[in-house]
């Protein structure tokens with residue numbers, strides 16, 4: 001471990017939940033063979049903390065997020081939200097998946113309304129849907145169908161679909177991976193200000209080291225599969241951050257080194 | 266087509282697109298015909314049909330000959346006026362323009378048919394009745410024909426609705442629940458592929474009435490394809506959709522009603538179309554053999570009396586009804602699956 005995370009001020013008035021991952025291991029059965037994916041992963045995210053997860057492709061990041069979401073139980077270990085073991089999905093933990101997976105038969109508005117509708121509170125809360133669509137800047141497309149959107153727009157809709165539920169823990173699986181670099185920068189700023197305003201706990205998987213150090217309080221670096229925590233690095237820098245900050249550039253170089261890419265720097 | 270000339274503009278277009286392109290181009294040319302040369306030809310063809318009815322004497326006794334000639338003249342006049350008036354008639358004109366080639370072809374066909382049957386008997390007569398004798402069926406045997414139509418529609422609608430509903434519910438259940446699938450799947454495998462008409466003899470003496478037996482058979486013919494396709498539709502819904510819905514707090518009922526079913530709907534419609542086709546076949550056979558009403562029975566009856574004109578008349582009505590039903594189903598699909606426009610080719 002390069003540096004241990006220290007207590008530091010996070011989002012302003014935190015409404016987020018804490019997330020505890022205790023000795024979690026997971027594996028898949030492929031053709032009778034066991035494929036270990038997570039190996040004794042433990043960490044804790046404090047309420048309102050922004051944690052970025054980095055690791056080589058295929059190491060098990062998305063799998064970990066599925067466990068956090070409660071879509072699958074881990075083979076061993078426990079995950080807790082505010083101290084309570086996670087035993088299934090719950091709308092306080094919302095995931096923005098790697099693919100936008102919008103429902104093609106629903107318009108943008110109805111896609112965003114999905115969570116409220118599923119929880120049976122849509123009738124009273126319609127304004128929240130409008131607000132969420134407004135937030136991602138797609139008001140003009142509220143009646144469009146997913147196939148009429150660009151990849152980046154679809155990804156923004158899926159972000160709105162998550163945010164409308166006011167999650168305590170927002171799980172982001174490379175939500176900006178498909179965006180062009182300009183939209184990506186704009187969306188990073190947007191996510192950051194959302195996080196500061198609402199104070200959810202954020203768990204972000206990304207391949208972009210610069211994005212990780214720009215957004216997160218903490219960066220956790222995973223090893224190759226089966227994923228073990230290689231480093232847990234505090235990004236000790238106040239917000240708003242500056243992209244050209246030499247401290248962040250240094251950190252980025254360190255992390256790239258951990259990922260085995262130091263030769264390029 | 267690089268040179269433009271009036272004669273080219275009026276020349277019969279090889280295809281509808283070409284016709285449209287030609288009439289579009291001709292607008293910009295100072296030609297004598299305002300638009301749609303084909304419209305004029307269609308009008309002439311209907312005129313020719315009318316004339317062909319009157320020119321030669323009928324070789325049989327058909328009271329409606331002059332009536333259909335008059336109708337042809339009226340139609341010819343309407344087409345001519347509409348073509349000349351052109352765009353002033355707005356949508357009506359556009360519709361006419363689109364159909365002009367078909368109107369032309371239809372008139373030519375009728376003329377040929379008229380001449381080949383009523384005038385020179387090139388086709389053997391009782392088996393190939395002329396147009397006027399079919400029209401005669403519609404005017405003189407209308408009550409019986411209407412009764413038959415009504416009986417057929419009632420039987421078909423009832424059986425189809427039951428079969429579609431049961432098939433849909435069964436399909437969703439076996440697609441969703443392993444337990445239901447375990448029991449229903451083998452039954453479906455065993456019974457489904459049997460043509461529904463094979464049940465006919467059994468159905469007619471086990472059911473209390475021939476009407477209920479036929480309803481059952483039509484429902485069976487509809488239900489099998491609807492079940493299989495609904496099932497495969499539900500089974501092929503991507504897990505990613507369920508994951509999304511579950512993380513957003515969806516309960517199982519929501520997953521079925523708002524995820525599985527909408528996602529499976531395109532498949533369901535394929536099943537509904539297939540069911541419609543096979544249930545028509547069962548309807549006609551059931552009416553011929555068991556139910557003493559309906560168009561199938563009318564056909565049978567007409568054959569018994571060697572009333573060939575009535576058979577053709579009934580066949581035409583039947584095909585109109587079937588294609589009407591298919592059109593309705595297409596409308597319903599287009600309405601429910603607007604979201605597919607642009608995702609797949611219709």
Ligand SMILES: Nc1ncnc2c1ncn2[C@@H]1O[C@H](COP(=O)(O)OP(=O)(O)OP(=O)(O)O)[C@@H](O)[C@H]1O
Nearest residue numbers: 028029030037056057058059060061062063064225
């Ligand atoms: N449902 C599954 N069944 C079997 N194996 C799986 C399943 N899901 C993931 N895996 C395997 O688990 C490993 C980790 O997958 P995961 O999707 O978590 O990777 P990742 O770290 O998110 O990669 P990327 O950064 O490319 O998205 C992969 O080797 C994959 O083959």
Ligand SMILES: [Mg+2]
Nearest residue numbers: 061062098173
């Ligand atoms: Mg992944």
